Amino acid sequence: EVQLLESGGDLVQPGGSLRLSCAASGFTFSNYAMSWVRQAPRKGLEWVSTISGGGSTYYADSVKGRFTISRDNSRNTLYLQMNSLRAEDTAVYYCAKAIWVGEEPKRPFDYWGQGTLVTVSS
Amino acid sequence: EIVLTQSPATLSLSPGERATLSCRASQSVGSNLAWYQQKPGQPPRLLIFDASHRATDIPARFSGSGSGTDFTLTINSLEPEDFAVYYCQQRSNWLTFGQGTKVEIK
Numbered sequence: 001e002v003q004l005l006e007s008g009g010d011l012v013q014p015g016g017s018l019r020l021s022c023a024a025s026g027f028t029f030s031n032y033a034m035s036w037v038r039q040a041p042r043k044g045l046e047w048v049s050t051i052s053g054g055g056s057t058y059y060a061d062s063v064k065g066r067f068t069i070s071r072d073n074s075r076n077t078l079y080l081q082m083n084s085l086r087a088e089d090t091a092v093y094y095c096a097k098a099i100w101v102g103e104e105p106k107r108p109f110d111y112w113g114q115g116t117l118v119t120v121s122s
Numbered sequence: 123e124i125v126l127t128q129s130p131a132t133l134s135l136s137p138g139e140r141a142t143l144s145c146r147a148s149q150s151v152g153s154n155l156a157w158y159q160q161k162p163g164q165p166p167r168l169l170i171f172d173a174s175h176r177a178t179d180i181p182a183r184f185s186g187s188g189s190g191t192d193f194t195l196t197i198n199s200l201e202p203e204d205f206a207v208y209y210c211q212q213r214s215n216w217l218t219f220g221q222g223t224k225v226e227i228k
Contacts, residue, residue, distance in 0.1 A: 035217075045158075045166065045209055047217035058216070094165050099177075106213040108156040110177060112165035 002026040002111045004095050009116030016085050016120070022078040022095030022113055030073035033098040033105045036080050038091035039115070048093070049080065050105045058105050063089075085120045092117050124148055126210050126220035134228040141197040143223045145210035150190045154214040157186055157195045160222075161206045169208075170195065200225070 008020040022034070036048040049069040050058045057069050068081040078095050092115040098107035125148040135141055145155065153173040158166035168177040170186035173193060183198040197204055205227050210220040 044221045045160075045211075045219040047219070050217070060216075096165075099168070099171060106154075106217060108168055108171040108177075108211065108213065109158075109166075110168050112167075115165060 002097065004097065004111055004113035006093065006095050006113045006116040009093065009118045011119045011121065012085055013122050014086060014120055017081070017083045018085065018118060020080040020082070020093055020095075020116055020118070022080075024076045024078065024095075024097070027097070028101075029071075029076040031101040033103070033107060034071060034078045035096045035098070035105075035109065036069065036078075037094045037096050037109070037112075038089075038118075039094070040088075040091040043091075046091075051078070052103045052105050053101075054103055056103070056105065082118070085118075087120050090118060090120045124151060124212050124215045124218055126212055126218055128208075128210060128220035128223045130223060131221075132224045132226060134226050135200055136228045137200050137202055139200055141195075141200055141204070141225050143195040143197075143208055143225075145188075145193040145195070145220050147191045147193075147212055147214075149215075151212040151214035153189050154212055155186075155188070155193050156211045156213070157184075158209045158211065159204075159206045160209065166209060197225070202227075 005023045035050040051069045066084045094115045096109035097111040099110040157170040160166045
């Protein structure tokens with residue numbers, strides 16, 4: 001059974017940093033692109049970042065230069081390092097698995113974690 | 123950036139009725155469109171990928187159609203568990219989502 005478990009969400013001040021983790025199980029982690037998608041309170045979904053199985057990274061313009069996605073295939077874990085946080089980064093952050101194997105990063109997401117809440121406020 | 127516009131914002135229907143949801147793209151996305159269902163407090167669930175292919179374990183009452191810029195998600199004979207918010211997503215030019223359509227009980 002595929003499971004994705006996010007952690008690391010917290011209340012942080014504007015300008016601060018946070019690192020999110022997503023522990024994956026139930027599939028061959030290294031074969032799949034993984035992504036972060038966020039959802040601001042009472043809002044829609046926004047793609048944040050994707051990392052291919054081989055480590056190529058991709059970012060939405062809204063987070064480019066501030067967020068860094070990475071993965072540890074030996075630990076089956078996905079990360080999101082978030083720096084220079086702003087109030088508009090407040091959201092539930094989901095990690096999501098690509099539906100198909102391969103390096104292509106633009107895939108639909110067939111499994112999602114339950115999400116972790118990041119609140120940026122003074 | 124490709125903008126996806128979903129309509130209507132809210133659809134009020136009764137169980138057993140058919141729901142027809144629309145997603146329009148600001149430029150062609152080919153067949154690179156997916157649909158997700160989200161219930162309160164839960165993550166999204168993939169329903170349809172590549173415009174018309176049902177994801178694993180998705181009931182046959184869910185169907186997708188369209189290509190280019192106009193897409194439709196149809197839910198035949200709404201079940202109580204189908205009342206939720208539905209999002210479309212394109213993957214032709216990176217990844218963007220529509221703003222969602224809420225299907226509520228009339």
